[in-house]
Amino acid sequence: MTKNILLGHGSGGKLSHDLITNLFVKYFHNDILDQQTDASVLKPGSELISFTTDSFVVDPIFFPGGNIGKLAIAGTVNDLAVSGAKPLYLSASFIIEEGLPFKDLEEIVKTMSEEAEKAGVKIVTGDTKVVDRGKCDKVFINTTGVGALDIKRQKIGLGTEIKAGDKVIINGTLADHGMCIMSVREGLGFQAEIESDCASLNRMIGEVLEVSEQVKFMRDATRGGLATVLCELAESRKLGFEIDESKVPVKENVRGICELLGFDPLYVANEGKVLMIVGNNDAEKVLETLKKNEFGKEAAIIGEVTDEHHGKAWITTGIGGRRIIDMLAGEQLPRIC
Amino acid sequence: MTKNILLGHGSGGKLSHDLITNLFVKYFHNDILDQQTDASVLKPGSELISFTTDSFVVDPIFFPGGNIGKLAIAGTVNDLAVSGAKPLYLSASFIIEEGLPFKDLEEIVKTMSEEAEKAGVKIVTGDTKVVDRGKCDKVFINTTGVGALDIKRQKIGLGTEIKAGDKVIINGTLADHGMCIMSVREGLGFQAEIESDCASLNRMIGEVLEVSEQVKFMRDATRGGLATVLCELAESRKLGFEIDESKVPVKENVRGICELLGFDPLYVANEGKVLMIVGNNDAEKVLETLKKNEFGKEAAIIGEVTDEHHGKAWITTGIGGRRIIDMLAGEQLPRIC
Numbered sequence: 054m055t056k057n058i059l060l061g062h063g064s065g066g067k068l069s070h071d072l073i074t075n076l077f078v079k080y081f082h083n084d085i086l087d088q089q090t091d092a093s094v095l096k097p098g099s100e101l102i103s104f105t106t107d108s109f110v111v112d113p114i115f116f117p118g119g120n121i122g123k124l125a126i127a128g129t130v131n132d133l134a135v136s137g138a139k140p141l142y143l144s145a146s147f148i149i150e151e152g153l154p155f156k157d158l159e160e161i162v163k164t165m166s167e168e169a170e171k172a173g174v175k176i177v178t179g180d181t182k183v184v185d186r187g188k189c190d191k192v193f194i195n196t197t198g199v200g201a202l203d204i205k206r207q208k209i210g211l212g213t214e215i216k217a218g219d220k221v222i223i224n225g226t227l228a229d230h231g232m233c234i235m236s237v238r239e240g241l242g243f244q245a246e247i248e249s250d251c252a253s254l255n256r257m258i259g260e261v262l263e264v265s266e267q268v269k270f271m272r273d274a275t276r277g278g279l280a281t282v283l284c285e286l287a288e289s290r291k292l293g294f295e296i297d298e299s300k301v302p303v304k305e306n307v308r309g310i311c312e313l314l315g316f317d318p319l320y321v322a323n324e325g326k327v328l329m330i331v332g333n334n335d336a337e338k339v340l341e342t343l344k345k346n347e348f349g350k351e352a353a354i355i356g357e358v359t360d361e362h363h364g365k366a367w368i369t370t371g372i373g374g375r376r377i378i379d380m381l382a383g384e385q386l387p388r389i390c
Numbered sequence: 391m392t393k394n395i396l397l398g399h400g401s402g403g404k405l406s407h408d409l410i411t412n413l414f415v416k417y418f419h420n421d422i423l424d425q426q427t428d429a430s431v432l433k434p435g436s437e438l439i440s441f442t443t444d445s446f447v448v449d450p451i452f453f454p455g456g457n458i459g460k461l462a463i464a465g466t467v468n469d470l471a472v473s474g475a476k477p478l479y480l481s482a483s484f485i486i487e488e489g490l491p492f493k494d495l496e497e498i499v500k501t502m503s504e505e506a507e508k509a510g511v512k513i514v515t516g517d518t519k520v521v522d523r524g525k526c527d528k529v530f531i532n533t534t535g536v537g538a539l540d541i542k543r544q545k546i547g548l549g550t551e552i553k554a555g556d557k558v559i560i561n562g563t564l565a566d567h568g569m570c571i572m573s574v575r576e577g578l579g580f581q582a583e584i585e586s587d588c589a590s591l592n593r594m595i596g597e598v599l600e601v602s603e604q605v606k607f608m609r610d611a612t613r614g615g616l617a618t619v620l621c622e623l624a625e626s627r628k629l630g631f632e633i634d635e636s637k638v639p640v641k642e643n644v645r646g647i648c649e650l651l652g653f654d655p656l657y658v659a660n661e662g663k664v665l666m667i668v669g670n671n672d673a674e675k676v677l678e679t680l681k682k683n684e685f686g687k688e689a690a691i692i693g694e695v696t697d698e699h700h701g702k703a704w705i706t707t708g709i710g711g712r713r714i715i716d717m718l719a720g721e722q723l724p725r726i727c
Contacts, residue, residue, distance in 0.1 A: 063613075064614065064723075065718070091442055091472065101433055104429060104514060105430065105515050106534055144534050146445040146534075148485070178443055182447045185724060189527070195445055199536070277406075281403060285407075289426070385403065387521070387522060
């Protein structure tokens with residue numbers, strides 16, 4: 054291979070063919086992808102499937118705890134998992150800036166392959182475009198996923214079964230991903246290094262769904278953070294939420310950098326955090342199950358659903374006050390994922 | 391809405407929410423998308439599904455005969471259709487450059503909605519990222535598609551049933567899309583305007599599959615053109631091809647501009663052309679069916695599969711010579727799709 058990616062690698066001709074064979078098929082290979090057809094033939098094994106897409110444009114493309122490739126796998130795996138589905142197949146589509154070092158692309162692709170393996174999903178189809186220098190920023194990746202959805206779980210994505218008294222659970226500390234990217238981008242390396250929480254949560258979520266049929270809603274708290282998930286849910290389902298800020302886990306160094314830069318951890322992006330709404334009777338059982346998983350060690354019940362003040366999420370602040378959690382007005386952190 | 395796209399439209403906060411509601415849901419709306427869940431729940435109604443992805447980075451984003459949005463729908467619909475599947479659902483993911491005029495985005499989204507309607511597919515899930523000015527080029531679109539695949543058609547994508555004597559059919563003139571983009575980009579407006587052939591071919595392909603069970607392979611001849619499809623197929627399936635250049639339809643003005651700029655129409659991208667390999671007995675019937683469709687009026691049988699010179703496609707040239715069709719070596723036309 055050449056040292057850097059050339060425009061010709063996106064031509065559909067010989068260089069494209071070489072890139073596919075020597076990079077993508079080499080790392081992603083599986084029985085389906087190896088057939089190298091334009092459209093893959095899948096057998097999800099269920100009547101219903103979940104289907105979701107995300108484009109990743111994170112800057113920088115490498116950061117503590119991951120890279121754009123890990124994010125691209127985990128992000129789409131998580132979107133499938135929170136719908137109640139078992140993630141099975143992903144597509145991977147690359148838009149590459151001419152001149153990207155081949156070794157950077159290889160590292161990203163290798164990480165994607167490892168993360169897909171961990172999550173138990175197959176990358177079954179893909180696409181590569183190369184644009185001239187200065188017309189994109191290093192590399193953008195789209196992943197789109199298909200999961201098998203058990204018919205009894207089809208309402209999880211909608212949240213239609215949520216009612217007052219249900220508990221709000223989070224699987225660990227907030228704001229790690231956003232503050233990791235921010236501190237790298239702003240050159241705040243003098244701080245204790247903050248690692249992104251970027252991870253595929255499908256196995257952990259699968260363990261929870263094994264022990265409880267009272268998981269009524271899940272959502273990964275990415276762009277806009279936990280606050281945005283609560284706002285959207287409160288508004289769309291006409292629910293109220295009461296959140297106890299003192300119960301919301303945030304790492305000390307992350308809290309420090311949030312205060313330094315003026316961010317509220319509730320609004321900062323996560324890439325390995327799922328909000329679960331669980332029936333009161335099963336909340337402790339779900340919490341225990343989460344805590345046994347490597348990605349749920351610091352799980353906590355942080356609040357509950359109320360039948361007051363419909364359409365709003367309220368938070369009790371550390372000093373005993375109360376305020377409404379509102380939707381983020383503008384751009385907080387561009388290109389966080 | 392604001393006049394131009396802002397970084398905040400990709401924040402996941404209020405502006406994102408407004409953009410989704412006032413643009414994407416407005417134009418794309420259907421029973422599935424309207425639920426606005428992160429992952430859509432689909433019921434393909436078949437045991438096998440076809441799955442394919444493409445990112446579109448065409449430059450310019452508007453061109454005679456279409457725009458990047460039409461291309462993004464038709465391209466993925468065609469990839470599903472040539473696998474023998476019935477296209478059903480698409481995802482649409484946008485990477486937008488800060489400052490893109492809202493009216494441009496709206497025109498693109500409107501065109502996507504119209505093309506999806508024509509093709510009979512639903513856009514069921516999406517994503518929007520906004521990157522700072524100068525970090526992408528206006529807008530890039532990924533579409534990923536799911537189609538229902540009848541079990542009896544699962545070998546079409548592989549081409550494993552092809553044998554010597556089968557006919558090679560194309561549904562119309564070559565090189566229209568590539569030469570359209572090229573002439574706009576190079577400012578060759580003084581030429582007779584060349585229109586892109588960009589179109590969703592799934593209904594035409596469906597009509598062919600209705601009348602014949604002898605369609606053994608299909609592929610849309612996009613990047614790299616017809617030559618690349620033939621080369622890949624010859625190599626992967628160890629087949630030979632004999633193509634008669636005089637039978638290959640090319641519009642007069644397109645041929646003119648190809649000659650002017652030094653392109654071989656066989657290698658130039660198309661966005662509404664499908665190569666079909668059809669059993670000899672059914673070739674005429676398939677041709678007639680194609681000709682009845684608006685996208686197949688100039689369909690032609692251009693050659694056949696041979697059991698000589700395996701792994702190579704040969705072409706008989708206009709002046710009676712013969713040459714091997716080889717794979718495109720470098721980049722011919724960057725950002726053609």
